């Protein structure tokens with residue numbers, strides 16, 4: 525229920541993602557590129573050359589932010605007694621949106637704004653790196669993204685190609701382009717409660733991606749997740765490589781308390797990350813419920 529292609533920062537084409545899912549024996553694959561539906565058409569066409577059996581759930585992973593100023597109280601982190609370390613908001617987070625209507629104007633405009641923000645932000649990051657003498661250039665990075673949603677992995681791959689770092693992962697450091705790092709630039713993000721409303725209005729279903737992935741930066745509080753549930757969030761991506769067993773247990777309990785689906789996803793990015801497609805899976809009845817809830821787009825079937 526979570527995979528990326530060259531439509532954003534994955535390294536497999538949309539057709540290759542679908543073929544990889546079939547080869548892995550999966551019943552369903554969701555294509556969830558960052559802030560874009562650009563891979564939907566190719567992934568759908570690719571089903572025609574596959575043996576029957578695979579269901580394709582079309583989706584996207586939306587770049588969002590939790591802001592305590594809107595609405596005032598509901599999103600403000602409530603410090604636990606004796607806890608001085610509540611992370612300051614705003615906090616970046618990712619929302620998986622499934623089977624929304626790609627033509628619905630408000631969500632479509634929001635995706636376009638996010639992609640445009642990504643483009644300018646990546647250009648600024650590359651300029652900062654180039655100014656300090658790193659041998660990478662904006663035209664090369666932009667062309668590597670090939671019209672898809674640009675992300676830090678495209679910059680990381682340029683740094684690998686230039687011999688600056690040995691691996692994509694090594695570029696995600698405080699000295700380079702890790703979150704908050706020396707050459708990091710913030711990107712455009714949607715207020716998460718607004719994103720939840722937009723997805724719902726477009727007939728889609730929302731699942732909070734890797735909600736406990738603290739390795740990537742601060743994570744939102746359970747209170748914020750409660751506010752998201754009240755705004756129509758349908759599920760939590762509990763089974764994700766960035767969650768350890770204790771986090772998974774806590775998130776499973778939170779999902780049960782809030783009446784949310786539990787999903788799992790590999791967050792497959794091709795050769796850009798180590799996860800293989802199908803590394804984490806979602807219960808078939810949850811997939812069925814997500815499909816049954818959505819009204820924006822029908823899943824495609826091989």
Ligand code: AMP
Pocket residue numbers: 533558674675676677692693694696711793796797
């Ligand atoms: P961006 O959305 O442009 O800020 O970039 C975030 C993306 O970078 C994530 O979606 C991942 O694809 C990738 N990423 C983040 N951290 C790492 C890491 N440590 N190693 C490899 N890829 C990463």
Ligand code: FE
Pocket residue numbers: 528533534558675793
């Ligand atoms: Fe990514």
Ligand code: FE
Pocket residue numbers: 585618733734
């Ligand atoms: Fe993500």
Ligand code: ZN
Pocket residue numbers: 526528585733791
């Ligand atoms: Zn992802």
